[in-house]
Amino acid sequence: MQASTSSLRRWFANPRADILSGIVVALALIPEAIGFSVIAGVDPKVGLYASVVIACVIAFAGGRPAMISAATAATAVVMVDLVRVHGVQYLFAATILMGVFQIIAGLLKLGRLMRFVSQSVMTGFVNALAILIFMAQLPELVGVPPATYALLGLGLAVIYLFPRLTTAIPSPLVAIIVLTGITAALGLDVRTIGHLGELPSTLPSFALPAVPMTFETLRILAPVALTLAAVGLLESLLTAQIVDDMTDTPSNKNRECIGQGVANMASALFGGMGGCAMIGQSVINVSSGARGRLSTLVAGAFLLVLLVALQDLLAIVPVAALTAVMLMVSINTFSWRSLLRLRTNPPSSSIVMLATVVTVVATKDLAIGVLVGVLLSGVFFAGKVSRLSRVTSELSADGLTRTYRVEGQVFFASAGTFSDAVDILQPVNRIVIDVSEAHFWDLSAVGALDRVVLKARRQGREVEVVGLNAASATLVERFAVHDKLKQSATQTAH
Incomplete structure (x- = not known):
């Protein structure tokens, strides 16, 4: 009972902001979904249905509240050849298999791989995406009527100035309403959503992909589905991390992997293409005040209402209003501080x-x-x-033994430095390699130790390795050959 109450609280803790933010996102999804359908070479309704289904399903199944998932460019570009050669039914089948791969990834807890993405990569990802969002708006900024620029300027002014009056209503939603009213009242000759493509007027229907169930079909689908799954999960997990940082709240990355898989399978079964998280729309959602799953559900559900019940009203919304919103997203997404830090950050970063x-x-x-x-x-x-490792040496008082002390981490990047530091040609009878202050990490380190010991023995030197810690000793015992060769030689002599 307590768990159920807690779940409801998470859904309805911020209903007004979540609902209004979801409405803004629903409007912003339309040109994107249509554009991505064109990229993939499918009917606009395939992208629009995908956005509806994925957003609604991920609201329940995903691991990152307030994140928006729908049809995306990242997945659309992977679909082009499959659609052109085999048709849209193969795309639906590939999307189902994509979902299966993503569910498997979640069950294998591959979401933990996000730990290997550095902050520098995250910053680069965000900045690049901001640039791509801006570039995607250029067709709506070039060769358009002068009224478009006026609407665009007014839209940006409303977006940035309206919050000074009140934050009760998301300023992007106000901008869309104001610009739509002005366009309709003045009869301005500008591009509207109705010009982008034919909008569907019916609910999506359930259907299995019409493809032959053969190994040849699987051979065609598997590489595309695997690529779609990898690209979709990568963008989704990176977007989840960004939303985590924006909201100072954690997310369940493995649950997100499974949720993406379930959402994509559902999308294909209702005539939609595959998709993933959208950083632009997610930023719009969070920036408008959304924090819960309700916002994602409203985005998908209201998009469906717009397509089916409010199609005539939707058709008169000027594209300039949505362009203004996306330009705001581009500006707010870009990490401007990263430019100032280029001189102060380490060069490698x-x-x-x-x-x-x-x-x-x-x-x-x-x-x-x-x-x-x-x-x-x-x-x-x-x-x-590798630069943290060091090798020093000391000659015994009688001049017969040279002791090499190895400090730091010995692995593929420092193994060469270690082996080069041991001079096997020195006129001594015995070489001691003291690794009590070192750790051997991989086969390259073991191979370097083998080379040193075997070369020294060929020169007639007695070699002793001392101080191996437990983990390093286990690695050496399993994979080193110098001890095995010595034991073999001893047995042969006996």
Whole structure:
């Protein structure tokens, strides 16, 4: 009973702000969903139905309250070839398989992999996305009637100035209402939502994908579905982290993986394409005051109401109003402080951030950009840790024994430094390698130790390794060959 009451409290703790924010997001989803449908090469209703179903389902199944999920560009670009070659039914089937992969990822708790995304990568991801959002608005800013610029300027003014009067109503919603009223009253000749494409007028219906159930079909679908699942989860988990930071509240990343899978499967079964979390709409939602799951549910449900019951009213909303909202999102999303910190941050951090931005903007692929950032972060980290290792040596009083003391972390990046530091050609009878202040992490470290010991023995030196800690000793015992060769030679001699 207490759990049920607590759940209801989370849903209805902030109803007014959640409902109003959801209405704003529903309006902002329309041009995006239509545009992503065009990218994927499918009918606009496929993207719109996807946005309705995914938003409604993820409100219950997701792990990040107040985050918005719907049809997205990140997944749309992956679908293009599949739709062109095999048709939309194969897209629905691939989306179901995408959902299965995402559920498996959640059950395997792969959401924990977010710990390996550094702050520099996150900043680069956010900045790149802000740039992409701005670039996506350029077609609505070039070659348009002068009235469009006037509406755009007025919309931005309302968005930024209205909160000084009151924050009871989200300013983006006020801007949309004001600009729609002015457009209708003055009969302005500007692009409206009605010009973007044919809007569906019926409810989405349940249907299984009409594809043959064969291994050949699975061979076609599996690579696309796996890519869709990976891209969708990456963008969703990164967006969840951003919303976590904006709201100072935690989220359940593994539950989000499972929720994304369930939502995508439901989308395909009701005639929608695959999708994931949307940072732009999520920022609109949170910036408008939303904090709970109710806002996400309202966004999906109100979008459906707009499409089916309020289609005539929706058609007269000027695109300039939605462009103003998206420009606000772009401006608010970009981390302007990161530009000032380029000189003060460590060079490696700045390089990672800039590389992530450049890669995402150049490829229009968030997954590739984040992957580049993560790899660079790993390289820089490995280089930094490798410099913390040190090898010193001391010659015994009789000049017959050289002791090498190894300190720090020995792994693939520092293994070469360790092996180079041990001089096996020195005229001594015995070499002692003291690793009591070191830790061996991987096979590269074990291989370096093997090379040193075996080369020294070939030069007629006696070698002793001392001070291995328990973890390092286990690794050496399992994978090192120098002890096994010594034991083999001893047994042969006997």
